[in-house]
Amino acid sequence: MTGPAGIESRLFRLSPAAEIVPAPDIPASFAIPGDVLAGLRGSRQPPCLLSADTAALLEHFRTPMTLADGIHAHCRESGADPLSTLDECFGVLVALSRHGLLEPADTSAPPPDGPRHAAADVIGPAALDTLVRKVRDTEIWLGHLTAEPSRRVAVKIVDEPASGRRLVSTEAAALRLLDGDGAPRLNAVLPSDTGGVLITEWVEGRPVDLAATDGPGRCRTARRVLARYAALHALGVLHGDVHPGNILATADGEILLLDFGLAGLPGQDGPPRPAGGEALDPQAAGALRDGIAVPPLDPVAEQYALATVLFRILCGAGYLDLDAERGDALRRITDDRPRRFAQAGGPCWPAGERVLRRALRKDPKRRYPDLAAMLVAFDCALQRPARWFEVPEELAADLRRAVADLDVGGRWWGHRADPDSCAHAAGFLRRAALLAGDPDAADLAAMWRALAGGRLPSGPQPGSPAARFEGALRRYRRTGRAAALATARRLAAELARAPDPGMPHVHTGPLAALLASLECADPWQADVPSSLPAQTAAARRSIASRQASGPRSR
Amino acid sequence: MGTAPRPGRQLAALSHRAVLRAAAVAAGVAARGGPADADALTAMLYTAGSIPCGGRAGLDHDERRIDAVLTRGTAGLTGFRRHRGDYWQAWVTENDRAAGDPAISHVHKVYVSPLPDRLAAAVDAVARTAADGGAHSFKVGGTASGIHRPDKIVLYFDTAADADAAAHRLAVQLSGLPAHGVPFTGQVGETGMVSRGFDQSGLSWRLLVCRLLGSALARHAGRTEGGEEPGSADAAALTARCLADAGAAGLDTRTFGPSALAESAVLVP
Numbered sequence: 159m160t161g162p163a164g165i166e167s168r169l170f171r172l173s174p175a176a177e178i179v180p181a182p183d184i185p186a187s188f189a190i191p192g193d194v195l196a197g198l199r200g201s202r203q204p205p206c207l208l209s210a211d212t213a214a215l216l217e218h219f220r221t222p223m224t225l226a227d228g229i230h231a232h233c234r235e236s237g238a239d240p241l242s243t244l245d246e247c248f249g250v251l252v253a254l255s256r257h258g259l260l261e262p263a264d265t266s267a268p269p270p271d272g273p274r275h276a277a278a279d280v281i282g283p284a285a286l287d288t289l290v291r292k293v294r295d296t297e298i299w300l301g302h303l304t305a306e307p308s309r310r311v312a313v314k315i316v317d318e319p320a321s322g323r324r325l326v327s328t329e330a331a332a333l334r335l336l337d338g339d340g341a342p343r344l345n346a347v348l349p350s351d352t353g354g355v356l357i358t359e360w361v362e363g364r365p366v367d368l369a370a371t372d373g374p375g376r377c378r379t380a381r382r383v384l385a386r387y388a389a390l391h392a393l394g395v396l397h398g399d400v401h402p403g404n405i406l407a408t409a410d411g412e413i414l415l416l417d418f419g420l421a422g423l424p425g426q427d428g429p430p431r432p433a434g435g436e437a438l439d440p441q442a443a444g445a446l447r448d449g450i451a452v453p454p455l456d457p458v459a460e461q462y463a464l465a466t467v468l469f470r471i472l473c474g475a476g477y478l479d480l481d482a483e484r485g486d487a488l489r490r491i492t493d494d495r496p497r498r499f500a501q502a503g504g505p506c507w508p509a510g511e512r513v514l515r516r517a518l519r520k521d522p523k524r525r526y527p528d529l530a531a532m533l534v535a536f537d538c539a540l541q542r543p544a545r546w547f548e549v550p551e552e553l554a555a556d557l558r559r560a561v562a563d564l565d566v567g568g569r570w571w572g573h574r575a576d577p578d579s580c581a582h583a584a585g586f587l588r589r590a591a592l593l594a595g596d597p598d599a600a601d602l603a604a605m606w607r608a609l610a611g612g613r614l615p616s617g618p619q620p621g622s623p624a625a626r627f628e629g630a631l632r633r634y635r636r637t638g639r640a641a642a643l644a645t646a647r648r649l650a651a652e653l654a655r656a657p658d659p660g661m662p663h664v665h666t667g668p669l670a671a672l673l674a675s676l677e678c679a680d681p682w683q684a685d686v687p688s689s690l691p692a693q694t695a696a697a698r699r700s701i702a703s704r705q706a707s708g709p710r711s712r
Numbered sequence: 713m714g715t716a717p718r719p720g721r722q723l724a725a726l727s728h729r730a731v732l733r734a735a736a737v738a739a740g741v742a743a744r745g746g747p748a749d750a751d752a753l754t755a756m757l758y759t760a761g762s763i764p765c766g767g768r769a770g771l772d773h774d775e776r777r778i779d780a781v782l783t784r785g786t787a788g789l790t791g792f793r794r795h796r797g798d799y800w801q802a803w804v805t806e807n808d809r810a811a812g813d814p815a816i817s818h819v820h821k822v823y824v825s826p827l828p829d830r831l832a833a834a835v836d837a838v839a840r841t842a843a844d845g846g847a848h849s850f851k852v853g854g855t856a857s858g859i860h861r862p863d864k865i866v867l868y869f870d871t872a873a874d875a876d877a878a879a880h881r882l883a884v885q886l887s888g889l890p891a892h893g894v895p896f897t898g899q900v901g902e903t904g905m906v907s908r909g910f911d912q913s914g915l916s917w918r919l920l921v922c923r924l925l926g927s928a929l930a931r932h933a934g935r936t937e938g939g940e941e942p943g944s945a946d947a948a949a950l951t952a953r954c955l956a957d958a959g960a961a962g963l964d965t966r967t968f969g970p971s972a973l974a975e976s977a978v979l980v981p
Contacts, residue, residue, distance in 0.1 A: 368780050474774050566736045566947050574740055591764045597862075597892075600764045601733060604756055608737040 169263035170251075171222040176259050178213060196259055211236070212250055222263035225251045252483045275315060280304060282348045284313050284357050295322065295353070300360060303345075310360035311345055315353075316419075322353025325419035328429075329356055332395060332418035340386050341415050361414050363406030367470045370407075373505055377544055379407060380471045384536055386413040387464050388529035391457050396422035398429045398455055400437045400463035402470060428454030434484075436476050437463035440520045443491035458522045461529060465517035469496065472544075473504030477518060492520065498635070507544035508637055510536070553679055556672055557590055561599050564606065570662050580610035583662040586669045588614070593676045615664050623652045624665040627674050643678065650674035722904035726895040727968045730760035731925055731954060736947035738933035748933040754926030758918060761895045763828065763860040775855055778831070782852055785835030789843055799858050802851040803842065820875035820970075821909040821917060822847075822900075824865040824882055825892040831859055834905075837885045838865055845878035846870075862894040863918065872970075875908060882906045896921045898969010910970030917970065921963060928957040 178196045196208050196216065208216070215232040223231070229247055233240040254260045275297060279286045286299040295318035303309045314329075316322040326349055333344040333356075342358035363369075370379045383405060390397060397404070398420030406414045422429040431442040431452050438446075439462040445452040469477040477496040480487045496518045499511050513535045519525050526532040563569035564583050573579035587603035590596065607614065618624035627649035634642035654671030664670050717725035734756045738748040782801055786794070792803040826834040835852060842850045850867040853859040869875035883901025896918045897907035909917030932953045955965040964971035 364780070365776075368777055474777070566732050574736070575743070595763050597761050597763045600762060601730065601760050604759075605733045605737055608752070608756070609740045 167224060169222040169224060170219055170228070170255060170260045171263045172216060172219040173259055173261045178208075178216070196254075212247070215247060215251075216254065216259070219260055225255075255483065274317065275299065281313060281315070281355050282346050282357060284311050284346075286313060301357075312342065312358045312360050314356040314358070316355075317350075317352050319352045323349065323351065326354040326356060328421055328423065329418040331423055332421040333358065335393065335395065335423070336390075340389060340413065341418065361406060361408065363408040363412075363414060365402045366405040366407045366413065366467070367402040367474070370471070373544060376472050376474075376505075377507075377510070377540065378411070379413075380468045381536060381540065382407075382411065382413045383471065384464065384468060384529065384533050386415065387460075388533045390415070391460070391529045394424035396429060396455055396457060396460050398422055398460075399432065400460060400467060401435055402467055405467065422455055428456055431455045431459060432463070436470070436478075436480060437466050438488075438491055439463060439522075440492045441522065443488040447485065447488040447492065456522075457528060458525050461517050461525055461532065462522075464529070465514050469502070469504075469514055469518070472507075472510065472514075473499055473502040475502040475504075477502070477514075505544035506635065507539070507542075508635070509539035509542040510544060513539050550679060553672075553675055554594065557594055557596070557599075557676065560669060560672055561587070561590070561596065561602060564602055564662065566605075573661055574606075574609050576661070577610050577613060578615075579661045580606050581613040582615045582664050582669075584610055584613075585615040585664045586662060586673060589664070589673055590676065593673075618665040622665065623649050623656065624670060624674075627653065627677075631677055646674070647678050650678055719902040720899060722891070723893050723895060723897060723899040723907055724967055726761055726893055726904075728951075730757055730895050731929075732947055732951050733760075734926070735929055735933075735950040735954060738929045739947050739950050742933040748930040750923075750927045750930035752926075753929050754919075754922045757896070757922040757926055759861075761862040761893065762857075763892070765857045765860040778854055778856070778859060781832045782835060782854070785832055786839045789839045791843065792849075796854065799853065799855055800851045801854040802849060803839070804849040805847075819911040820869040820872050821897075821911060822867040822869065822875050822879045822882065823863050823894045823897050823907045823909060824867070824886065825862050825894045825905055825907070826865075826886070827890050827892050828859045828864075830889045831864070833889055834865060834886055837882060838867065841878050841882050841885075842867055845881065846874045847878065862892050863897075864892075872910075876900075879906050879908055894918070896925075896968045898964075898967045898971075908969050921958075921968060924958050924961055924963060925954055928954040932957070 176196060196213070214236070215228060218228045218231045228251070230240055232238070232247075251260060275281070275286055275289075277286055277288065281301075283303055283305060284301040285304050286301045288300045289297060290300050290312075291298040295316065297315045299313040299315070301311050301313045303311055316326050318325070326347065330344060330347040333341055337343070338359075342361050344356065344358050346355075346357040348355040348357075366379060366383055370376045386405075387397070387400075395418075397415055397418065399417045404415060404417045406416060408414065420429050420432075431454065432438055439459045441459065442452045466477050475497075478490050478494055479497070480490060482490065496515060499505060499507060504511075513532065516535070517525050517532055526535065564587060565571075570579070570583060573583070584603050584607035587599045587606060591599035591603055618628065627646055630642050630646035630649060633639070634646060650671055653666060653674050654668065656666045656670075659667045662669055664673060734753045737756065738753060741748045779796075779801070786792075786803065789803065792805055795802045795804065824834055824838055831852075838850060838852075841847070845867075847867045847869055850865065853861065853864040858864060867875075867878060869878065879900040883903070883906040886905045887901060887903055889903075889905060891903045891905035893904035894907050897909045900906045900908055911917055912920060929950060932950055959965045
């Protein structure tokens with residue numbers, strides 16, 4: 159567990175389970191000579207392709223040292239500039255620590271090894287067919303009943319001296335209690351001193367966050383998952399391991415929960431809380447950050463975990479950006495507010511967003527008293543359905559004309575020597591490109607921005623119609639009130655009636671009005687920051703590095 | 713508004729348009745007395761045609777969803793090993809003879825470019841063609857930005873004949889899907905879905921072409937020609953000079969594909 163020390167002062171070492179091998183089977187276009195594949199023995203994570211330089215840097219961590227010391231040692235050896243190398247490599251090392259290749263020097267976990275069973279082994283009433291998953295001391299196999307070969311079963315084999323026995327007995331007790339209602343039906347249990355074997359019916363399904371692709375389908379799936387957990391909690395059972403991989407959606411939409419080894423059962427003490435992952439709640443994250451004992455799981459903590467999953471189902475992304483070093487990720491869980499749906503690519507659905515925000519309160523007392531209450535609130539929110547907007551065809555046609563006007567030789571081409579006009583043209587095209595997903599507008603935005611010397615237009619004058627329009631749209635996104643959107647639409651029309659500024663302009667005139675209409679057609683996107691500058695800068699860096707280091711492109 | 717390019721010519725039109733816009737930048741910079749930056753122009757050309765990745769576009773394209781699409785699309789594929797990288801996923805044959813062999817420095821490429829929402833349909837056909845058509849490997853963008861760039865799927869072949877055959881087969885199979893289209897590659901078929909490239913000495917075809925054009929644009933932008941003042945050439949004139957240079961270096965500037973001449977020449981700017 160992460161203690162109070164920050165990543166800068168922490169000692170890291172190369173994991174004893176790390177395997178670093180040359181990348182001989184990768185074509186020249188994927189790898190350059192010297193590239194290596196680095197992975198963990200027995201891990202489900204795919205290996206990383208690393209440059210020779212990064213691999214050399216990694217080698218320094220055969221001896222435990224801080225990340226900065228490792229970079230300095232590498233620079234002394236290679237003659238590289240320490241400051242620029244620190245800038246370039248620190249993030250890579252943090253990523254490798256998240257991958258597990260670099261681990262804190264005080265980690266004592268033994269390296270994983272290969273599966274202990276083989277296909278065709280017979281265990282109790284089942285024969286093993288295919289290894290589905292191996293995680294540390296647990297193997298999950300797809301098998302069949304020897305007495306009934308057409309009947310497929312899941313065979314979970316736990317061999318872990320410290321807690322295996324408890325995991326198996328807890329899961330068996332939970333599955334017996336549920337008796338096939340929302341979980342696979344238990345077929346047989348074969349306990350052993352170090353765990354044992356659970357044989358259950360085999361269920362086909364997809365991780366729940368991947369099950370639905372359209373907006374209404376996401377809402378339906380989220381509602382079913384919430385209802386499933388509400389029913390579970392009503393029985394006095396806590397799942398204990400909430401994440402999308404443990405929640406399967408079958409082809410007919412049924413939700414089934416897997417992995418009850420950490421479950422809390424009626425009449426028992428609360429089970430341990432999860433010690434990592436997106437579902438970690440703020441109380442557990444705070445305890446991990448401070449190096450103190452994590453409190454046992456309770457229903458309100460599991461409500462938080464469930465809300466993180468529902469957020470991912472609805473938005474297709476996490477409720478927080480946890481792509482950070484563990485200590486920083488823990489801090490974000492304890493301190494940061496959840497992202498808005500719009501920031502995470504979700505629907506315009508303030509009513510549903512409010513339900514999830516309450517379940518994601520940092521203070522457990524301010525969450526719903528139980529999942530039954532949360533389900534009622536969610537059902538109420540569904541009365542004001544999420545909006546999944548489409549850009550109307552007539553607006554799309556207007557946009558195509560405007561983009562053509564801004565092309566080389568188009569209506570506005572004569573303004574190319576005026577930096578202000580160029581900046582406004584670039585600003586319009588950048589925003590329009592994102593709103594409409596238009597590559598042509600994106601290319602032209604790059605052209606006009608280059609002509610503007612990299613400038614973009616400043617924001618609208620306070621009190622101007624453009625500024626009032628932005629305020630109305632913000633209000634709509636916050637409240638979902640139709641009146642706010644109507645105001646925004648009225649102000650968009652006002653922008654269209656304003657005198658033509660005689661130059662490309664994003665705050666008044668026809669281009670501003672078109673942009674405002676596009677924002678109103680798809681208002682949830684208005685919060686989404688532009689990713690164009692980063693893409694262009696990344697492309698330039700990438701090309702510069704290819705020119706410096708040889709082939710690596712497509 | 714411009715007219716739609718003729719079937720079979722969409723990628724050439726995309727490429728010419730990208731050169732014209734880069735030329736406009738080069739001319740604009742030169743007119744203000746600044747030197748045109750060949751690297752920046754190369755980057756502008758190379759990234760042309762990418763769909764902005766953000767907002768709604770990112771909704772269904774997080775990495776786990778893409779991974780699931782790729783898993784389904786390649787479910788029946790045998791004889792290939794899958795590699796998951798940071799930005800792409802690759803499938804490489806078990807006996808890839810090009811691997812680690814410095815003598816094999818030229819690789820024949822087939823690009824397949826569906827719109828991001830149609831990735832699943834294309835991947836299935838690509839996997840079947842790779843297995844049946846002798847590809848030694850293929851790769852697909854593994855992230856949202858990877859599948860929003862035009863060159864999101866690339867197959868690699870050891871011979872031009874194998875690559876051509878696979879490209880024609882894919883062009884027919886995928887002719888019903890809307891195409892995104894890869895600039896600076898040679899179109900195969902009528903829609904722009906499938907195209908060809910030819911890496912030389914380990915250098916990417918598109919990067920070679922874009923560097924050639926970017927360098928030529930930068931060179932011509934600041935040059936005095938026929939009594940002109942430096943920087944006075946307009947975008948169209950600059951484009952014509954740039955393409956003439958590239959043609960002289962062996963690039964087929966009508967198709968931007970690996971013609972017989974380009975395959976025998978080394979396109980080093």
